[in-house]
Amino acid sequence: MSLTGVPLLCLVAFGAVAAMAGSVVVWRRGWRPRVPLRALSVLLTETLALLTVGLAVNRSEEFYPSWAALFPAAEQEPATVAARPGDLDAWLRAQGSADSGQEISVPWKPRGWTGWHLSAAPTVVVPAGYLQHPTNHYSAVVVTGTGWTVTPGVAEQTVVVFVPTTAATGPGVLTASLPALLSHDLRVTARRWALVAPAAGAALVEQAAGTAPDRYPAIALVRAKVAPVLKAFTRLLVAGHGVAAPVHPSTPPVPPGIRLTTVDGFPAGIAWAIRQTPPPLDTAIPAPTWVPSQPPVPRRSPGAAPKPKTPAGPPQVSPGPTTGVNSGS
Incomplete structure (x- = not known):
């Protein structure tokens, strides 16, 4: 009742x-x-x-x-969600550099990766402190294509996955297969990731972002390197014919709501992508309880008279200064 x-x-x-x-x-x-x-x-x-x-x-x-x-119940401690360790956490802890707090770079060969039509096995880089914070979940930056080099310090509070895709790689690898297996092996979040790809692979990452915009809301395209001699020849050719032609290909259209940028080099693209992802999420801290707030109801004092209601109608315009107009008679 x-x-x-x-x-x-x-x-x-x-x-x-x-x-x-x-x-x-x-x-x-x-x-x-x-x-x-x-x-x-x-x-x-x-x-x-x-x-x-x-x-x-x-x-x-x-x-x-x-x-x-x-009759409020006795105050209880907030419930916390236990973080499920990734299947690779124990294996990563057995590595020599795991206890030093440095980032760890290892080849990643998940189940069925040979059917992704890659040129080689992916490489996973976990950030420094990944094993020291077992309750943290990290965002991921997926780097596709070729031409990149795994350098120390590339993973800054983010899991970076290097995937050497080819022309035969489909967008389903980035939207379904890779996220499912990566979430099983490592402690990664389910959304707010980022993509880094060469300009030649723009179509693949755009299809992936269009299919999963919540997972990939940011894309960084790496411009193709042009030799200095070719740049100079292009400038002379454009100046001689009096036309303006871009040296780099134009930025292709992207789905609405997706942030896109073009950078020079994979390190700059990875750094930009990491800045678009949120910081690690500590699952040991309970999420704040949302309490719907109601706007205060204005109260009238007992001696105050109610305000008169203004009848609905067209707004009245205050008369402005009148200027005389001489009309010819």
Whole structure:
């Protein structure tokens, strides 16, 4: 039965009326002990009457909208979600550099990777402190194509995966196969990742971001390197014909809501992609409880008069200064 419901209010009001009738009966009869019975009947009547008034006021003002609000349970410690360790955590801990707090770079050969049509096995780089914080989950930056080099310090609070894709690699590898297996092997988040790809592989990453925009909201395209001699020849050719042609290919269109940038070199692209991802998420810290807030209801003081209502109608424009106009007669 709801605390602000009509059935409870009617039940208590009926009990107050019944107690009042019982008090009248007890008062007129000569039962012994007379004084205690009269006192109890009056006390019961007053209690039920006050309870009826209190329920009516609470139903109108909603001070206590439920029984849980009226009788709060004992304060309990917030529940925490235990972080599931990745299947590779124990293997990474066995490596020599695991206890030094440095980043670890290892070849990653998940189940079925040979069917991804890659030129080689992927390489995974976990950031420094990955094993020292077993409750943290990290975002991921996926680097596709070829031409990159795994350098120390590339993973900054982010898991970086180098995937040597080819022309035969489909977008399903980036949207389904790779995220599922990476989430199983390492402690990574489920969204807010980033993609880094050469300009020649823009079509693949754009299809992946368009299919999974929540997972890949940011793309960094690495411009193709042009030899200095070719650049100079292009400038002479453009100047001689009097036309303006871009040396680099134009940026292809991307799905709406996806951040796209073009950079010179994979290190710059990875650094930009890491800045687009959130920091590590500590699952040992419980998420804050969202409590819907209600706007305060303005209350009128007892002696204040109500504000007059303005009738609906077209807005009235205040007259401006009148300027005289001479008309010819």
